[in-house]
Amino acid sequence: MENFAYHTPASVADAAKLLETHEDAKLMSGGMTLLPTLKQRLAAPSDLIDLAKVPDIKGVCRDGDELVIGAMTTHAEVHENALVRELIPGLASLAGQIGDPAVRHRGTIGGSCANADPAADYPAGTVGLGATFVTNKRKIAADDFFVGLFETALEPSEIIVGVRFPIPVWSHYQKLRHPASGYAVVGVFVAQTKAGVRVAVTGAGPSAFRVSEMEAALSKDFSAKAIENIKVDAADLNNDIHASADYRAHVVTVLAKRAVAARG
Amino acid sequence: MGQYGIGQPVRRKEDVRLLTGKGSYTDDVNFDGQVWAAFVRSPQAHAKILSIDTSAAKAAPGVVAVFTGSDMKADGVGTLITDVEFKDLAGKDMFRPKRDFMTIDRVRFVGEMVAVVLAETQAQAKAGAELVMVDYDALPAVGSTAFAAASNSPVIWEEHGSNVGVHWENRPEAEIEAHMAKAKTRVVVDIVNNRVVPNPMEPRCAVAKWDNDELTIYAPTQGGRRIQQGLAKIVMNLPADKVRVISADVGGGFGIRGKLYPELGVVSWATRKIGRPVKWRGDRSETFVSDYHGRDQINHAELGLDANGRVVALKVWTIVNCGAYFAENGPRLPINGGGRIIPGVYDIENFYFSVKPVLSNTVPTDTYRGAGRPEANFLMERLMDAAADATGLARDEIRRRNVIRQDQMPYRTQMGMLIDSGDFIGNMDMAMKAADWAGFEARRAESAKRGKLRGIGLSNFVEPSGGRPTEEMRIQVTPEGKAVVYAGTHSHGQGHETVWAQLIQTFLGIPFENVSLIQGDTKIMPKEAAGTFGSRSSWMGGVGLQRSAKRIVEKGTKIAANLMQAEPEKVSFDAGVFSAGTSSVTLAEVAKASYELKNLPDGVEPGLDESYFLKRDPEEFNYPNGTHVIEVEVDPDLGKIEMLNYIAVDDCGKVLNPFIVHGQVYGGVAQGIGQAMTEMTVYDDEGQLVTGSFMDYGMPRAHHLSMIDALFNEVPCKTNDLGVKGAGEAGACGAPGAFVSAVCDALKGFGIRHIDMPLTPDRVWTAIQKAKAAKAA
Structure with a gap:
């Protein structure tokens, strides 16, 4: 890796200022994607701004009807947190399926979402639960957050502070792991929220998306049978050596059915 | 023989050292004044090199030197060439292309x-390597096996005019x-035996040092002697004793680490060229x-x-x-490695075998755990399943109707191999019983009640097994x-520190904990050291030790007789006591006495230090064998396989x-399952190479496997x-x-009869869809 200047700002405001004043700066949370990229010399930022020392953007709390998870909360903390397990067990389960234990103890929800890997798990959870990203500048609905392949609605010096999850009635995540990387070949998050049923898919397309046809069908009849004939269009899906687009389209339906069936 | 004797499940004595970070791997070696090497590697699969401009790299911070293959050639460095030669039935020789240490x-x-950059730090070397400008003129490439053999494929060695090195046939x-x-x-049957990337845990590494007109190189190898000889002859133009190869602890061999890789030649030549130690630490991408x-x-x-x-042909x-x-x-692997055992455990007299080793624009293939035998056995077993289906x-x-029976042993295969022993029916009986094959349908x-498809x-x-036909142990x-074993074998995961100590305790009565192992240093290892590969060490190393121990006892008897004032013929030896x-x-008393001249009978040299150079008939092997049974459950909706037993x-x-x-x-099983299930x-x-990292290349993980019940059907080999x-390649x-x-x-x-490996969910699901469509049509 190339040399870089290393910063550990003590506040989000300081971090944002550093981002603004250093042209080739990169923000770092868990570093689970960024560090391998640097080691492989695929990126050479001038400055690394590590959020590790920023207080108050870590941890889980309840705020009325919402669960608030700080951006720097690790996957392991989300997976093990008693509040998450009680209020959104589907999200706790999702966090426990990310990577391996080492990754789960370093990687963070903010970092994962900001990176917007098309096969990451959190995009399905945040979109599926209708979460809201809170940044240093504004609030962004998860539906508007994931724009494309490794692309989000974040502006250059915008930093995720936390994610607010409306507490759902029920939710569940189903994932088919990639045989090599362990990422989601397809991951489907189904939630019954106060605002209606949501079905969000990761891994299958360039970024997480909702399946409105399934949502409508499940709103009328929350059963696996109700969606068994609903198939997403393979033409819009990823096609690679590990999974054809046709296969992914099929798996979206299978996993959505299984998620619904898990409601019992 | 107590808790440390032959046959005892003794815990590995090396593990504490290795697991507490006290191992001594190549990357642990550093020298004052060393420079770091980084290689410029081709991003093109097939191209002419029009020019290589090293000027920017040479001017980069910290860069000490930049060399290309031409520099090595100008110094008289030779080329690598395969060890093997084959002829077709008409007597025409196989094409044997020469490989420069860095291509020219x-x-x-x-x-x-294409080039090597030497710099004060590894980061500077890597940065320098990015500045070497190579002008390539791209040529059509050949990536696939089938295409390489096709008549319309681009030819990658024009002087040969074909990608087929030889068309070898047994008859x-x-x-x-x-x-x-x-x-x-x-x-x-038509089957693909998929290419795998071996991926030992330790990426390759080398530290070379030129000192007092001698080369010392540290590198992970499976022995070192042959690499020493190759470096001396081809690269350094020195007598072999002026080259020292050291491989202390090595993080996995699997056959591929026993080779003279070009990188070893480059760092060896470079350290002499610049007069400073040179270190290269490859990364995982370079492994791939x-x-x-x-x-x-x-x-x-x-x-x-x-x-x-019954098979007739x-x-x-x-x-x-x-x-x-x-x-x-x-090219030896399918022909000598696997080919001559293709009929496997089956009694098949009439066998035609054709092999075309082809050249392509891919990383060369060589020995990897089994080296031709897994391919051969897999083919036979797919044929047997197809035969079951057809009959x-x-x-x-x-x-059962086709295996070689015990009463046919020793059995001479029609390819000339003599199988001395093995209970092939017994293996099947034992495995099927342990797997409750009879209860499978239930x-x-x-x-099926849970929507899953179960199979056995x-x-x-x-x-x-046996590999090279010579070995020396001391x-x-x-x-x-105390005993010190100087091994010609090389343990890089096999546990020789433990097993050789068990043997010494058994043969000489020297306590297990008083036995130490010295290996992997060409200066100290026995002259005829061969190394560890081809499931050979228990035989070549174990018997070598047994015979060395016998010589220790013979000599000890003479000294003991002298000490006891007895006739040597009256002296007996048991459990460490004469x-x-x-x-x-x-x-121990005899050993002490052996170093004092006054105790020695006439004609007996001081010391108690014996070695044995074991030679066997090159055509003689031993024949590990077995039966493995697997039970799986397939989720037909996802095509996902779960191994159950x-x-x-x-x-x-x-x-x-x-x-x-x-x-x-x-x-071995994990690597076999990796090939079958995940490694694409x-x-x-x-x-x-699309699958050039662990993000895309599926190494087998613990969760892919079920528990493995390993049983023995022990039939002692009659030829040692x-x-x-052997045991290393069976799984x-x-x-x-x-x-x-x-x-x-x-x-x-x-109606699915075969799916090519690896059986990933996508492939299994696709096979099911095709089968369904075929049925519907």
Whole structure:
């Protein structure tokens, strides 16, 4: 890796200022994607701004009807947190399926979402639960957050502070792991929220998306049978050596059915 | 023999050292004043090199020197060439391309070295390497095995005019067709034996130092002697004793780490050139594009059976993708490695075999755990399943009718191998019983209730072991009565520190904890050291030690007799004590005395230090064999396979340490399952390696496997004194066949008879869809 200047700002405001004043700066949370990229010399930022020392953007709390998870909360903390397990067990389960234990103890929800890997798990959870990203500048609905392949609605010096999850009635995540990387070949998050049923898919397309046809069908009849004939269009899906687009389209339906069936 | 004797499950004494960070790996070695090497590797699969501009790199911060293949050639450095030669039936020789240590005017695979940058730090060397400007003129590339053999494929070695190195045949096909014509049933299979990237845990590394007109190089190898000889002769133009290769602890060999890789030549030459130590630490990406790959065959085969389900003839056509150059053993693997055992455990007299080793724009392939034998056994087991299908006989029954029976041993195969022993029917009985094969249908029905398709599969295998036919082992008994083993073998995971100590305790009565092992240093190891590969160490190293120990006892007897004032003929030795009548002396006392001239009888040299140079007939092997049974459940909606049960019955001959042999079985099985289930190596049409990292290349993980029940059906080998057979490669031979058999059994309702490895969810699901569509049509 190339040399870089290393910063550990003590506040989000300081971090944002550093981002603004250093042209080739990169923000770092868990570093689970960024560090391998640097080691492989695929990126050479001038400055690394590590959020590790920023207080108050870590941890889980309840705020009325919402669960608030700080951006720097690790996957392991989300997976093990008693509040998450009680209020959104589907999200706790999702966090426990990310990577391996080492990754789960370093990687963070903010970092994962900001990176917007098309096969990451959190995009399905945040979109599926209708979460809201809170940044240093504004609030962004998860539906508007994931724009494309490794692309989000974040502006250059915008930093995720936390994610607010409306507490759902029920939710569940189903994932088919990639045989090599362990990422989601397809991951489907189904939630019954106060605002209606949501079905969000990761891994299958360039970024997480909702399946409105399934949502409508499940709103009328929350059963696996109700969606068994609903198939997403393979033409819009990823096609690679590990999974054809046709296969992914099929798996979206299978996993959505299984998620619904898990409601019992 | 107590808790440390032969056959005891002794815990590995090396583990504490290795697991607490006290190992001594190549990357632990650093020298004052060393420079770091980084290689410029080709991003092109096939291209002419028009020019190499090193000026920007030379001017970069910290860069000490930049060299290309031309610089080495100008210094008289030679080329690498495969060890093997084959002829076709007409007597025409195989094409044997020469490989420069760094390629000069053409690149033939992605990752091939074009230049080396030496700098004060590794980061500076890597940054410098990015500044070397190579002007490539791209040529059409050949990435796939089938395409390499096709007549319309680009030719990557123009001087040969074809990508096929030789068309080797064991005999004219017509001779066997005469037998095949009499068959009642003929079955044909077409199978791909997928290319795998071996990926030892330790990436390659080398530290070379030129000092006092001698080269010392540290590198992970599987022995070092042959690498020493190659470096001395081809690269350094020195007598071999002026080159020292040291491989202390090594993080995995698997066959591919025993080779003279070009990187070793470059750092060796470079340290002398610049007069400073040179260190190279390869990363995982370099492992993928520069360590030799394994397997990569396409097989077409036909089996003819009579009315009783007995095989009357076998024909096999193999294309093996050897990559851009024939590596040391490349074309040998299907022909000598696997080919001569293709009939496997089966009694098949009439066998035609055709092999085309092809060159392509891919990383060269060479020995990898099993080295041709897993491919051969897999092919036979797929044929047997197809034969069961065609004849209506059960899968075990078709095998029972064709295996070589114990009363046929020693059995001379029609390829000339002499199988001394093995209980092939017994292996099947034991494995099927342990797997409750008889109760399987009830379990299948239970799975079906849950929407899952359950399958069971078995495979037999035999795999000639022994490798190179010579080895030398030395035992030194110190004046303190401790033993030091100077091994020609090399342990890089096999647990020799433990097993050799067990043998010494057994043979000489020297306590287990008083035995130490010295290996992996060409300056100290026995002259005729060969190394560890080909499941050979228990035989070549173990018997070598046994005979060295015998010499220790013989010499000790003379000294003991002198000490006890007894006739040597009256002296007996047992458990570390020499006795004559009522007097006795311990081996430790004899050892101490042996270093004092006054105690020595006439004609006896001081010291108690003996070695044995073991030679065997190069055509003589031992024959580890076994039956593995796997039970799986397939989720038909996802195509996902879950392994439920694994029974491994292995005949490794006399088991020296069951704990360690179990480890060998587990490791081999994991690699076999990896090949069968997850390990997919993909080159695209441009010759780019698509699966060049662990993000895309599926290494087997613990969760892919079930528990493995490893059982022994111990039939002592008749051709060596210890009765041992190899163990290291058995798992990799048994697992793929049993796995694919089990999955196809689960899917038999769809009429699926074969799916090519690796059986990823996508492939299984696609096979189910195709089968459904075919049924509907």
